[in-house]
Amino acid sequence: MEQLKEELDALKLQLGQIKKDDSSQKFVFTPKPRKVEKFSGRKGEGQSVYEFIDDIVRVLKTRPTSNEEKVDYLISHLDGPAKEEIRYRAPSLKKDPQQVLDILRETFGEKSTASELTADFYSTKQEENQSLQEFSHVLMRKLDKIGQVDHTFISEPERTLRNQFAENVFDKWLRRELKKSLRSRPSITFNELREEAVVLSLDREVHSPRRTPKHEASVYTEAASDSAMVNLIKEMRDELSSLRSEVKELQKTKSTPKEWTQRKERKCYECHEPGHLKRNCPKAKTVTLNTDCLLSRAGQ
Template sequence: MASNPTCKSLQKQVTDLQNRIKELSWKPSVENEVKRPPSNEKNVVYVQKDRKVPKFTGYNFQVEDWIEDVNTVLHAREMSRQERADFIYLQLEGSAKDEVKYRSHLVRQSPDQILEILQDAFGVKDNITKLQKNFSDRVQKPNESLREYSYVLMDLMSKITNKDSTWMPNKEKTLCDQFSQNVQDSYLRKHLKQIVRAQSHIPFLDLREEAIMWSEEEEYKDKRYNTKTKSETTDTVPEEPTTDVCASKDKTDSSSEQSDKFNQLLGIVQKQSEQIETLTKIVNTKQQPTSYNSRYNRFEPQRRTLLCFRCNEPGHKIADCPVVNSKKSGNG
């Protein structure tokens, strides 16, 4: 009778089926790409002519973003100068419309002048010096990603160039320098500075992508190291029950193995406790103070018991032997 499949074998079968499904779904697209004849046409981005521009009141959007959307739509449509001016005016409401409404007729006929009026009225109020300081002082914040930081720098750069396009002749180089010198990670900072020195004309977006790739690689290395360290520290610890779908079945299979491991660990702990107790006794014995008499008793000469070589009795010498004395008295 065939044995019941284990959880691991079922998971392996599911993974194999998923990989097979991916291969089958990917194969037709590859065949279509192969059969498709090569084309020399350039990629062109088309903008719908009926694309709508949101109404601008002066405060509901940033005027720079709204003007950019308007210019995109105007470039996609074939319109006369007067038609473009009327189109812009129709997209205005509230304060923005009033700002243009009371201008001269000549101004209202010029689309460029209308956009310039809106920029001056609702754009950034900071002067060029303050914008430059905001740009040069901007560093990456602790919880800010590299992409978010790059967007902030590009936005500040756009505000500066809108105020004065001649202030920054090499915009890409300035962005690269500011980005590479003010990212939070010191190792990444050093890496980016080396790239900027070696490639002085590198585009800012290329430098940013290099920074993101480097950061992701370092994060992956840290995760691998932490996983490896965790597995090494938990090798001698009984495995905790998992929350897998097949946990209830695997629990009965591994209960005996966990019990054996627990008994082994218990034996090791008991042996270590005995060793610690023995060592503690030895140390305490060596650290006990010795008395003066016990230190010097071993150097005191031992008293020998007198032994008579005549009668072999202890306690006297031959001269004091009672046997000899009795004989002398008998002879006298």
């Protein structure tokens, strides 16, 4: 911004010097007549009906001819649906240029009333991701539509546009600063106020500390909550694992009465070893065989 101002000041000095050097010479600037484009009435094609009317009225004022000739000139600059609309109208409804222009305005102009357009204008607010320039252009376009439908509906367009811009910028701090400027400088223009808004916004971004947006704070809160939940789940899992280990150990050491009885009944009374009965004890057979051998030897 500062760089642009410096360049502008330098150019102004250069321009002043040139004017000073050429003060002895006088030039007369004659603007080139603007060519009137044909109006078709198709949406998205060429100029709007209001732009066409402004251009054609300006040209007709410079033509000292009869109404009939002016109507012919006007119709010669129509094309497509617009030309067909005028062609099929009754001759009594197109005797002078104003009647033809009224037909075009009624057929191809804005369908909303001035009141409806004004209500839409006053309800327009800057969106969160919309730049100040874009917001100002939206307001200017909507105000221009109101003037096209009825140029007397808003008595002070410049002041209305300026106040609406200051009242509806998205940033609350900037909105407050712009209102202060309006109170301190009641004669400030819309362009001056918009430029001030841009400068204030840029200056705040450069010098003010970065603030954590609400959505970031929400993310941090959710992250903290998730961390606490993870810790809680971990503690519960550790406790559950400890309980399982304890139950497993108890299952290993615990014996039921049936199992103890079966082990006791299967204990051998001969050798006192588990796993078999006395009649099946291998040691008892060995003892019996040895006794028979000794008795047979004694009888001999």
